[in-house]
Amino acid sequence: MLPLKKYLAAAFISVTAILAGLLAAPAPNKWLSTVAVTAKGAHVLGNPAAPKKVVEYLSYTCGHCADFEANESPAFKAQFVSTGKASLEIRNMVLNPVDLTAAVLARCGGKGKFFGNHKQLLSTQSVWLGKTKNISAATQAKLKAQDFSGFMIGTFDEIGLGPIMQQRGITPAQAKACLADKAAFNAVVGMTDAGAKLGVRGTPSFLINGVLQDHVHSAAELAALLK
Incomplete structure (x- = not known):
C-alpha cells in the first residue's frame, strides 16, 4: 500500500488528468447552434x-419534407453546415x-427555438396530420371568414398540437399567442408568395446561391451540387 502522502499525490495527478481531459474535450459545433433571421423572417x-x-x-404537411428532415438533413448538416461550408435557410411554402x-x-x-420546433413538427407529422378530421365546423367557419388566427388556434386545439409543443417547453397559452402574431x-x-414568384412548385425545393435546383431529393444529390 502506498504511503498516505504518495497516495494523495497520485490521486491528485489522476484528478488533474481527468480535468484536463474534460477541458480538452471538443466544444459543441458552433455552426450547428448559430441561428440568424433574415429580413424576410426566414x-x-x-x-x-x-x-x-x-x-x-x-411544407409542414409534406411527407417528402418530413422524410428529408429525418433521413437526409442530418448527413447534409454534418458534411456541410457543421464544417462552415454551407448554411441552411428554411423558407415556408x-x-x-x-x-x-x-x-x-x-x-x-x-x-x-426554431430549428428544434421545426424538427419536432416534422417528426410528429403523422400524429397531428392524422387528426385533421377533428377540425370542427366552427373552426372551419373562421377560415371562411378570414379569421386566420382564430382558425389556427382552433386547429391547434383540435389536432393535438398542444402536447407536441409542450415537449418543446412551449405552453398552450404561449403557443396561442404565437398563432395570433x-x-x-x-x-x-x-x-410563400416569394417562393411562387421564384418558380417553386413542389416541396421540398432547394436553392443554391440563389439558383433553384430541380430534382433534388437527397443529401447525396445536394452534396454533388455543392462540390
Whole structure:
C-alpha cells in the first residue's frame, strides 16, 4: 500500500488528468447552434459567411419534407453546415391552412427555438396530420371568414398540437399567442408568395446561391451540387 502522502499525490495527478481531459474535450459545433433571421423572417442555420448558401422551401404537411428532415438533413448538416461550408435557410411554402398553422407555430419561442420546433413538427407529422378530421365546423367557419388566427388556434386545439409543443417547453397559452402574431403570419405568407414568384412548385425545393435546383431529393444529390 502506498504511503498516505504518495497516495494523495497520485490521486491528485489522476484528478488533474481527468480535468484536463474534460477541458480538452471538443466544444459543441458552433455552426450547428448559430441561428440568424433574415429580413424576410426566414431562419438560417450555420456560418453566415459560408460560400454555399442553401435554401430549403418546405411544407409542414409534406411527407417528402418530413422524410428529408429525418433521413437526409442530418448527413447534409454534418458534411456541410457543421464544417462552415454551407448554411441552411428554411423558407415556408404553405400548401394549406393546416400547414399555415404549423409554419407559424414553428416560429414560437424565438430564433433559438426554431430549428428544434421545426424538427419536432416534422417528426410528429403523422400524429397531428392524422387528426385533421377533428377540425370542427366552427373552426372551419373562421377560415371562411378570414379569421386566420382564430382558425389556427382552433386547429391547434383540435389536432393535438398542444402536447407536441409542450415537449418543446412551449405552453398552450404561449403557443396561442404565437398563432395570433400577425408579424409571424405575414412572414410565412410572404415567403410563400416569394417562393411562387421564384418558380417553386413542389416541396421540398432547394436553392443554391440563389439558383433553384430541380430534382433534388437527397443529401447525396445536394452534396454533388455543392462540390
